[in-house]
Amino acid sequence: xxxxxxICLGFLALIAVGTLLLMLPLSTSDGTWSNPITALFTSTSxxxxxxxxxxxxxxxxxxxxxxFLVLLVQIGGLGYMTATTFLLLLVGRRFSLRDKIALQQSLxxxxxxxxxxxxxxxxxxxxxxxxxxxxxxxPVFAQRFSLGESIWQAxxxxxxxxxxxxxxxxxxxLIGYVRSPAVNLxxxxxxxxxxxxxxxxxxxxxxxxxxxRRSPERTVFSLNFKVGISTTLFLLIVGTLALLLTEFNNPGxxxxxxxxxxxxxxxxxxxxxxxxxxxxVDYGKMTATSLFITIGLMFIGTNPGGTGGGIKTTTFRxxxxxxxxxxxxxEEVDLYDRQVPNTLILKAVGVTVGSLATVIGxxxxxxxxxxxxxxxxxxxxxxxxxxxxxxxxxxxxxLSASGKxxxxxxxxxxxxxxxxxxxxxxxEPKRSAIRYPEETLLVG
Numbered sequence: 224x225x226x227x228x229x230i231c232l233g234f235l236a237l238i239a240v241g242t243l244l245l246m247l248p249l250s251t252s253d254g255t256w257s258n259p260i261t262a263l264f265t266s267t268s269x270x271x272x273x274x275x276x277x278x279x280x281x282x283x284x285x286x287x288x289x290x291f292l293v294l295l296v297q298i299g300g301l302g303y304m305t306a307t308t309f310l311l312l313l314v315g316r317r318f319s320l321r322d323k324i325a326l327q328q329s330l331x332x333x334x335x336x337x338x339x340x341x342x343x344x345x346x347x348x349x350x351x352x353x354x355x356x357x358x359x360x361x362p363v364f365a366q367r368f369s370l371g372e373s374i375w376q377a378x379x380x381x382x383x384x385x386x387x388x389x390x391x392x393x394x395x396x397l398i399g400y401v402r403s404p405a406v407n408l409x410x411x412x413x414x415x416x417x418x419x420x421x422x423x424x425x426x427x428x429x430x431x432x433x434x435x436r437r438s439p440e441r442t443v444f445s446l447n448f449k450v451g452i453s454t455t456l457f458l459l460i461v462g463t464l465a466l467l468l469t470e471f472n473n474p475g476x477x478x479x480x481x482x483x484x485x486x487x488x489x490x491x492x493x494x495x496x497x498x499x500x501x502x503x504v505d506y507g508k509m510t511a512t513s514l515f516i517t518i519g520l521m522f523i524g525t526n527p528g529g530t531g532g533g534i535k536t537t538t539f540r541x542x543x544x545x546x547x548x549x550x551x552x553x554e555e556v557d558l559y560d561r562q563v564p565n566t567l568i569l570k571a572v573g574v575t576v577g578s579l580a581t582v583i584g585x586x587x588x589x590x591x592x593x594x595x596x597x598x599x600x601x602x603x604x605x606x607x608x609x610x611x612x613x614x615x616x617x618x619x620x621x622l623s624a625s626g627k628x629x630x631x632x633x634x635x636x637x638x639x640x641x642x643x644x645x646x647x648x649x650x651e652p653k654r655s656a657i658r659y660p661e662e663t664l665l666v667g
Contacts, residue, residue: 227646231639234270234299238635241266241295250288260624267631269295271638272530274389274500274613275604277620277627281392286375292390293382299638300386300417300530301349345421349385352416356381359409363400384413387531389500389613401503402484410501411494415455418497418525423451447537449559451526454536455497458520462493465516475508496520498531500613506603507616514599514616521603521610522582532611532637534578541571570642577641582609585633592625593618604630609637 245262248254261277268275269292278284284292360377368376376392383390391397400406416424430442467489470477477485488503495501496517506514524533541556545568548556556563585605590598600616607614608630622630636644 225647225651227643227651231644231647234635234639237295237298238263238266238270241270241291244291245284245288250284250291252283252285252288254285260627264627264631265292266295267634268613269388269390270299271611271634272296272299272386272388272532273608273611273634273637274383275608275615275619275630275634276390276613277622279394280390281394289375289379289392293379296386296388296390297382300382300388301345341421344425348421348424352385352413353381356384356409356413360406363403363405363409380410381413384410384499384501385417385530387414387417387497387499387525387529387611389495391501397501397503398505401488402480404487407487407491407503411491414494414497414499414501415459417499418529418531419455420447420451420526420528422528423448423526446559446561447527450537450540454540455526458497458523458536459490459493462496462516462520463489466492466513469510469513469516470504473508473510473513476504476513492517493520495614496610496612498524498533498610498612500607500615502614505617506614507600509616511599514603517614518603518606521606521612521614522578524610532609534574538571538574541568542575545571574641577645578609581633581636581641582606585609585629588629589622589626592623592629593621596621605633608633611637 242259242262244250245266246257246259248256251257264275264277265280267273280289280292357374357377360381361373364373364376367373379390379392382388389396393399397406397410426445426448430444433440433442463486467477467486470489470492471485472478477488480488491501491503492513498521506517509517522533523539524535525531527535527537540558541563544556544558544563548554556568582602582605585608586598586602589596589601589605593601596618600618604615604618604622606612611634619630639647
C-alpha cells in the first residue's frame with residue numbers, strides 16, 4: 224500500500240460512502256430510494272469538487288441530502304489526506320512515516336517537515352473564508368427567503384464556491400443573480416481565493432502581517448507565489464476581455480444587459496472556469512468561440528494546492544517558458560531570475576500530455592455513447608469533468624448511462640491527478656542506474 228494508492232483508494236472509499244448516503248430515502252425530497260447511477264454521479268461530482276449534476280439539486284434532494292452533499296464537497300475540497308489528518312489530530316493519534324509521505328504527496332509539498340502545521344493552517348484558512356462568505360451572502364438571500372432558509376443558502380453556496388464545486392440550490396444556478404453585484408463579487412472572490420492554493424494564501428498573509436508590523440526584513444516571495452499570482456491575473460483579465468467581445472451582442476447571454484452588467488457578467492464567466500461550475504448566463508446559448516475560450520481556461524485550471532483542477536497555472540506557465548526558451552535558442556528555462564529544474568519540466572510535459580489524452584479519450588467515448596449531441600458540447604462536458612469545473616451546456620442530465628459512467632471516471636482521474644493515478648497503478652517510479660549514449664533526431 225503505497226502513499227499514492229492510499230490517496231486514490233481513499234477517494235474511492237469516500238465516493239462509495241457518499242453514494243450510499245445519497246441513495247437513502249432520507250436524502251431525497253420524495254422519500255424514495257435514489258437511482259444508483261444518479262447517486263454515484265452526484266457523489267463523485269461532490270467528492271471531486273466538480274459540480275456537474277444529472278438532477279436539480281434543490282428539488283431532488285432533501286435538507287439531509289443537501290447536507291451530505293456539502294459534507295462531501297468540504298472533504299473533497301480539503302483532500303482526502305488533509306481531512307484524514309485533521310481527524311487523526313482530533314483523536315490524538317500519532318503519525319507514521321507512511322502517513323507523512325502520503326500527506327506530503329497529497330499537498331504537493333517539497334518535504335515532510337511542517338506538514339501537520341500546514342494542515343492546521345489549511346483548516347483555519349478554509350473556515351475563515353467560508354464563514355466570511357456565509358455572513359456576506361446572508362443579507363443577499365434574505366431579500367428572497369426567510370432567515371433560516373437564507374442561512375442555509377449562504378452556507379451551501381459559500382462552501383461550494385470556496386471549494387470550487389459549483390453546485391447550486393437554484394434550478395437556473397445563479398442566472399437569477401446576473402445583475403447582482405454582491406453575488407457576483409462574493410462568489411467570484413471565494414472561487415479565486417479557493418483556487419489560489421493554500422500555500423500562496425499563507426505566503427500572502429505572512430507578507431501582509433510583516434507590512435502591518437512594519438518589519439524591517441524584506442519579504443522574498445517564492446517562485447510558486449510569483450508564477451501563480453501573475454498567471455492567475457493574466458488569465459482573469461484576458462478571459463474577461465475575450466468573453467466580453469465574443470458575447471457582447473449575443474441576445475441569449477450578454478446582449479440584453481446594460482454595459483456595466485455585461486462587464487460584470489464577463490468577469491464572472493472568466494472566473495468560474497478556474498474551476499467552479501457556477502454560471503450567471505446560459506452556456507447553452509453561448510457562441511462556439513466563447514465555448515472554446517472557456518474550454519481553454521478550464522483546461523489550464525487553478526494554482527497547484529488549490530481546490531480546483533486542470534493542468535494548473537504553473538504547468539501552463541512552465542510550458543510557455545519552455546517554448547520561449549526554445550525559440551530563443553536557450554538550453555535552460557528561467558522564471559523570475561530562477562532556473563527551473565529539468566525534472567519539473569518533464570513533470571509539466573507528462574501532466575499536459577496525460578491530461579490531453581484523458582480529455583480526448585473522454586470526448587471520443589462520449590461521441591460514441593451519445594452520438595446525437597453536438598461535438599463542442601461534448602468537448603466542453605469532458606473538459607469540465609476532467610478539470611473538475613462543472614460547467615455544461617445543459618446536456619448532463621440527458622446523457623446515457625454509459626456517458627455518465629464516462630464522466631464519472633473522468634472526474635475521478637481529474638481529481639486525483641494523472642501522475643498520482645499512474646503511480647498508484649504502476650507503482651512508485653524508480654530511477655534507472657543505466658545511462659545511454661546521447662543521439663539527436665529531427666523534431667518539428
